[in-house]
Amino acid sequence: MTNTSETGTVDTGAAKKTVAVFFGGVSSEHSVSCVSAVSVLRAIDRERFDVIAVGITRDGQWTLVDPQSVDYRFAPDAPLPEVAAGESLVAFSPEAGSRELLELRDGQYRSAGVVDVVLPIIHGPFGEDGTLQGLFELAGVPYAGAGVFASAAGMDKEFMKLVFRHAGLQVGPFEVIGDREWRRDADAALARLDGLDYPLFVKPARAGSSQGITRVDSPEGLREAVETAREHDLKVIVEQGIVGREIEVAVLQGRGTNATRVSLPGEIAVDEAGSHSFYDFTAKYIENDAAQLSCPAVMPEEAVEEVRRLGVTAFEALDGEGLSRVDFFYTPDGRFVINEINTMPGFTPISMYPALWSKSGIDYPSLISELLDLALERPLGLR
Ligand SMILES: Nc1ncnc2c1ncn2[C@@H]1O[C@H](COP(=O)(O)OP(=O)(O)O)[C@@H](O)[C@H]1O
Ligand SMILES: [Mg+2]
Incomplete structure (x- = not known):
């Protein structure tokens, strides 16, 4: 327990705070987030913090999860872990400054707790890209990590x-292929890559955990690599190795x-x-x-x-x-x-x-x- 910070201006240990850990999410890094969240939930100092766990399913439903019992892990040949759709949905109260999470269950709203701080352990778009951070800003809830601009950039x-x-x-040499350009004239887009030396790394511009990335050793593989990246993001970046x-x-x-x-x-x-x-x-x-x-x-x-x-x-x-x-x-x-x-x-x-x-x-x-x-x-x- 600490009662003073390095600056001496914030009394962080005075009263027990409530932290809401958000995890899962709609990006292709959903399962990485679940596994990260398990470790994080176990590491939170329970003498200083009460914990609410909010899982976001792959299709974007916010659901309350029991923070004590979550257990997601990676294993060879096992399906990737994911947040299961729950019976209780959660959302921030629309009341200005309330910081309250509301749980909707059986048609009734009840308070799931007033949140002092959010720990958004979510990777990828709609979690790490400023969109979720913008929602916390609008809800007036402090959150850990980068703000809206830094997250997006x-x-x-x-x-x-x-x-x-x-x-x-x-920064290494690179080219960007936008969605409209690709659909209008893919050959012209590919021709722009002639100035880059192989191998090339073809990537979704906004993804992570290496999802959708192909290393391409010769021009024949390029078109397919761009299509693979586009399954994750319609904006594609091609980098010189x-x-x-x-x-x-x-x-x-x-x-x-x-x-x-x-x-x-x-x-x-x-x-x-x-x-x-x-x-x-x-x-x-x-x-x-x-x-x-x-x-x-x-x-x-x-x-x-x-x-x-x-x-x-x-x-x-x-x-x-x-x-x-x-x-x-x-x-x-x-x-x-x-x-x-x-x-x-x-x-x-x-x-x-x-x-x-x-x-x-x-x-x-x-x-x-x-x-x-x-x-x-x-x-x-x-x-
Ligand atoms: N330009 C590059 N040159 C060489 N290796 C690269 C390059 N870009 C990516 N890689 C390889 O691919 C991995 C994943 O790429 P990265 O851009 O870090 O994507 P992610 O955001 O998914 O982690 C890197 O850790 C590296 O091994
Ligand atoms: Mg990386």
Whole structure:
């Protein structure tokens, strides 16, 4: 229990608060969110917080879930975990400033609790992209993590690159194919890709967990790869492959006016001799030995400091809040090319973000408390 924050301005431990953990969601990362939520729910300090769990089904229904009994996990050959449609629906009260969640059951509304802070453990569109964050802003409820703009820009692989480039970060060559252009003249869109060197990575512009991404080694595979990406997002980004080690840092906002915090860098090494030509969904979550996570990454001391500095630059360039994981390619000639930022990174038992912090002095439960305290100390509205 703490009664003072670093700034001494917020009394975070004075009275028990209610946290609503949101998870699931309509994006293709639904199951990752479910598995993250299990770990998060177990880590919340119950002496400081009462917990409400709100699951969002794949088709977007908000339902109350018993936070004690949730148990979702990944297993080879098992179906991906998902939120089951429940009998009780929930929504925020429309009354201004009430912060109350209302439960609708058997045609009757009753209070499900007044929410002091939301922890939205949702990845992908309609969860991590500012839409849900906008709903919390409208409901007047504080929430952990990035605000509306940073969430939206951090979800979109084109716009994040524009922000990063503006901040002086190195970004690899890429092209964007919009829906109307593709439907109007796919050949012309494909012709625009001639300037990029193979292999190419064809991706939905707004997705995550490697869903919908294809590595393409020659032009014949391009059209199908674009169609695959379009199953996830009608906006597609095609990137030139970057040769380099995959290095990631975990960023955590400072309390009050304190400086942004950044972890030691970690490295992901995919066993390319196996069935994975990149860090795909199965390598991330299903086959535990397909990718090795190591922290701290073995690099010269100057490179360690440089990538940590670049991670903070990326977070601040985007107007990040709360947390982000920032991913780079470390090229053989010693440059860091930014791949992406994740404003709500995974929190599963094998996820990099909490692992990086545990190697950098903040254990998993403390990290969750920190995210909640950061959310509680920040003002609502324009800030
Ligand atoms: N331009 C690129 N060059 C080389 N590898 C890439 C590139 N883009 C993606 N990859 C590989 O694909 C993985 C997933 O791509 P990423 O852009 O991080 O998507 P997601 O948002 O789904 O995590 C990366 O971790 C990396 O292994
Ligand atoms: Mg990634």
